[in-house]
């Protein structure tokens with residue numbers, strides 16, 4: 001009896017102290033400016049939240065690249081070779097610059113998986129507002145060796161959140177990376193295609209036949225990666241392929 005009284009007196013104290021110490025030891029910091037977050041802020045402080053990109057004002061309707069005002073993109077734009085990117089649509093949270101560029105550099109590391117999740121939810125909400133209605137999410141895979149180095153595949157984390165918002169399944173194993181390739185970053189666009197040739201395969205049991213597949217990745221630059229995955233998906237009977245990415249980059253600088 002005495003022991004249980006002791007517990008009831010002491011446990012709230014320890015719980016409160018524990019929570020207090022945890023807060024002192026590990027305050028939640030803004031992913032961008034590293035200011036301490038207020039209790040009602042999640043991942044980003046209010047100031048950084050306001051700086052996050054909103055939908056680009058002038059965007060190619062085919063490939064999602066930022067284009068000049070008054071340009072007609074019905075036939076694509078210079079960034080997708082006048083619509084040669086074979087995807088039905090590319091949807092992104094914004095251009096690869098500023099805070100979005102910093103965020104994408106961070107989420108390559110496991111300790112920032114929370115940031116990838118948060119941005120994945122925002123991407124899901126953005127896609128939900130469009131008329132695109134994909135049937136399933138397929139993240140762009142990493143070779144297992146890269147996965148071991150980083151501890152996770154950020155495209156899969158983003159894809160999981162997009163699938164959750166859109167209430168569609170994610171099939172993380174639909175596309176497999178057969179061979180390790182050089183990082184696309186830094187390669188000239190002419191070498192990007194060759195670097196990826198034959199690197200993906202669609203799992204024979206992946207339920208892609210007749211379906212509209214949403215490829216998910218962190219960033220789309222020339223579109224070579226998504227185009228290579230598109231080819232394999234089409235060979236396996238997919239009806240349509242779109243892409244959802246956090247950022248749309250143009251130019252070969254990443």
Ligand SMILES: [Zn+2]
Pocket residue numbers: 030031032033034035044045046047048049
């Ligand atoms: Zn901040």
Ligand SMILES: [Zn+2]
Pocket residue numbers: 060061062063064065073076077078079080081083
């Ligand atoms: Zn375009």
